[in-house]
Amino acid sequence: MGIHNSDVADAFDEIADLLSIEGENPFRIRAYRRAARIVRSFPRELAEMRGASEFEAIPGIGADLAKKIVELIDTGRLKALDALRRRVPPQTRELLGLPGLGPVRVRALMSELKVENRQDLERAIAAGRLTTVHGFGAGIQSRLEAALARRGAPEGRLQLSVAAQYAKPLREYLASLSGVSRVEIAGSYRRGRDTVGDLDVLVCAARGAKVFESLRRYADLREISASGTTKASGVLRNGLQVDVRVVPRRSFGAALHYFTGSKDHNLHTRRLAQEKGWKLSEYGLFEGERQLAGATEEGVYRALGLTFIPPELREDRGEIEAAARNALPELIERADIKGDLHVHTDASDGTDSLERMVAAAQAQKLSYVAITDHAKHLGIVHGLDAERLARQADAIDALNERLRGFTIFKGVEVDILEDGKLALADAALERLDVVVVAVHDHFNLSASRQTRRILRALERPRASVLAHPSGRLIGEREPYACDFAKIFDAVRERGGCLEVNGQPSRLDLTDSLIKAALERGVRLSLASDAHSGDQLAHLEGAIRQARRGWATRRDALNTRPVSEVRSVLRQ
Numbered sequence: 001m002g003i004h005n006s007d008v009a010d011a012f013d014e015i016a017d018l019l020s021i022e023g024e025n026p027f028r029i030r031a032y033r034r035a036a037r038i039v040r041s042f043p044r045e046l047a048e049m050r051g052a053s054e055f056e057a058i059p060g061i062g063a064d065l066a067k068k069i070v071e072l073i074d075t076g077r078l079k080a081l082d083a084l085r086r087r088v089p090p091q092t093r094e095l096l097g098l099p100g101l102g103p104v105r106v107r108a109l110m111s112e113l114k115v116e117n118r119q120d121l122e123r124a125i126a127a128g129r130l131t132t133v134h135g136f137g138a139g140i141q142s143r144l145e146a147a148l149a150r151r152g153a154p155e156g157r158l159q160l161s162v163a164a165q166y167a168k169p170l171r172e173y174l175a176s177l178s179g180v181s182r183v184e185i186a187g188s189y190r191r192g193r194d195t196v197g198d199l200d201v202l203v204c205a206a207r208g209a210k211v212f213e214s215l216r217r218y219a220d221l222r223e224i225s226a227s228g229t230t231k232a233s234g235v236l237r238n239g240l241q242v243d244v245r246v247v248p249r250r251s252f253g254a255a256l257h258y259f260t261g262s263k264d265h266n267l268h269t270r271r272l273a274q275e276k277g278w279k280l281s282e283y284g285l286f287e288g289e290r291q292l293a294g295a296t297e298e299g300v301y302r303a304l305g306l307t308f309i310p311p312e313l314r315e316d317r318g319e320i321e322a323a324a325r326n327a328l329p330e331l332i333e334r335a336d337i338k339g340d341l342h343v344h345t346d347a348s349d350g351t352d353s354l355e356r357m358v359a360a361a362q363a364q365k366l367s368y369v370a371i372t373d374h375a376k377h378l379g380i381v382h383g384l385d386a387e388r389l390a391r392q393a394d395a396i397d398a399l400n401e402r403l404r405g406f407t408i409f410k411g412v413e414v415d416i417l418e419d420g421k422l423a424l425a426d427a428a429l430e431r432l433d434v435v436v437v438a439v440h441d442h443f444n445l446s447a448s449r450q451t452r453r454i455l456r457a458l459e460r461p462r463a464s465v466l467a468h469p470s471g472r473l474i475g476e477r478e479p480y481a482c483d484f485a486k487i488f489d490a491v492r493e494r495g496g497c498l499e500v501n502g503q504p505s506r507l508d509l510t511d512s513l514i515k516a517a518l519e520r521g522v523r524l525s526l527a528s529d530a531h532s533g534d535q536l537a538h539l540e541g542a543i544r545q546a547r548r549g550w551a552t553r554r555d556a557l558n559t560r561p562v563s564e565v566r567s568v569l570r571q
């Protein structure tokens with residue numbers, strides 16, 4: 001049975017939650033959370049690596065966690081987690097997701113009211129016992145009541161990169177079956193949305209029954225119900241729902257179009273067909289009984305008078321009108337990317353040395369990279385002060401002397417303080433090529449204060465890139481309130497860049513904000529924000545996100561050759 005990175009991360013997160021409810025040592029809890037974060041977005045499958053020694057080499061994974069990863073991969077379970085689950089019932093953990101309920105309060109509920117799950121909590125509230133517990137007032141009670149009333153599971157969407165860990169092997173498995181000529185994962189996954197609700201899998205084959213027979217034996221599948229010979233639904237081990245449809249060749253393009261969506265895009269294309277007196281469905285484009293198109297997506301679009309629309313654009317945000325005028329943007333691609341202007345080393349919270357990051361960038365066929373370790377600030381691990389930053393700059397100068405055909409830019413990622421000042425003095429920034437500024441705290445300021453704060457930071461003479469500009473963390477934190485139009489204008493006027501951060505949990509800017517920024521003429525920096533050499537692969541996420549925001553090669557600074565980047569950064 002294959003264990004994926006997200007399974008390991010889920011197990012570590014669960015351990016951290018359960019330990020926190022038990023009131024364990026905060027350092028231990030933090031170590032699990034950090035490991036979960038690292039593992040969840042680790043770009044290689046741990047199960048395909050060699051074992052404990054290799055896991056231990058991953059920064060943030062110590063000997064004990066490495067052993068746990070081995071245990072989980074080898075046995076599918078963790079004894080330590082099983083023991084915790086016996087002490088803290090699993091439903092108790094779900095209480096942590098309710099507003100106002102942290103581990104301390106959950107512990108109090110357990111010990112004083114024997115509340116172990118939502119039903120217990122509802123009963124305690126109904127009986128008026130909640131406010132008898134120390135630390136529980138009327139305010140928190142009414143917030144809990146409201147949350148309990150909303151019911152149902154929280155949204156239950158998975159990060160795209162987590163879904164991919166299951167989707168890719170499933171696709172390979174299906175494609176390897178005899179009689180299967182093509183497999184595509186359609187839906188939001190194919191459109192490259194930042195989160196995925198379920199997987200919509202299309203299999204091109206003549207005989208569905210045979211496909212479903214093999215699907216039943218697929219190890220990652222927890223349950224499956226096939227209805228007939230064309231459709232089956234299942235649930236993967238991580239809870240992700242999968243719909244599998246078997247489609248004949250002559251309909252494959254139409255089905256791919258239909259199930260890729262989005263729904264709004266579909267409704268719009270169907271209207272176009274109706275205006276011509278035709279009918280568009282997942283079976284094909286028809287004039288009466290006669291099939292006009294359907295074997296390929298290109299054919300469907302062509303028959304409708306449209307150029308091919310890349311899946312990332314299919315949100316009915318003007319792409320159909322643009323395709324009718326043959327005016328779709330030529331979306332940015334991996335091959336356009338020449339460098340990365342935001343990466344870390346082990347000088348701050350990264351795990352690889354400067355030399356290894358450079359080697360990794362060269363292996364990724366990049367021709368430049370900006371080293372932007374964190375500047376020292378509260379809450380930043382191993383942040384650099386002016387003195388260490390100067391020493392790093394010396395090391396970069398020396399290394400640049402030796403490199404041929406590759407350039408390292410000297411940079412820093414510096415926190416924007418609450419009042420809009422930067423965490424480093426201007427003098428310390430003077431020698432640098434790239435100054436990445438970013439918000440890492442005080443996310444809850446009012447929109448006007450947050451806007452003023454960021455605008456002030458952008459006025460600093462050396463500020464060149466605004467990193468992860470909305471501050472969101474997928475599934476955890478919404479973008480902060482602020483006037484993005486004003487910020488976009490300020491970045492443009494100063495000749496700076498807005499970052500599209502490719503970390504799987506960030507993907508920040510969001511797609512619609514990228515589109516808005518480009519309409520205001522802002523230049524982008526597509527960045528991995530890599531904290532290890534492997535993580536340079538997160539450039540892919542930034543590219544996908546930028547494509548969803550309609551970005552072309554011309555919209556990004558890091559598609560330019562090194563000389564041009566240098567002169568833009570100097571301005």
Ligand code: DGT
Nearest residue numbers: 187188196197198200258259260261262263266267
């Ligand atoms: P998700 O799964 O919530 O991340 O989002 P999608 O876009 O994958 O949506 P899903 O799985 O509900 O359906 C897959 C595609 O099927 C969707 O993008 C478009 C198509 N579709 C679903 N329902 C409808 C519908 O009522 N009308 C039309 N025209 N298409 C639909």
Ligand code: CA
Nearest residue numbers: 187188198199
């Ligand atoms: Ca879907």
Ligand code: CA
Nearest residue numbers: 198199200243
């Ligand atoms: Ca679906």
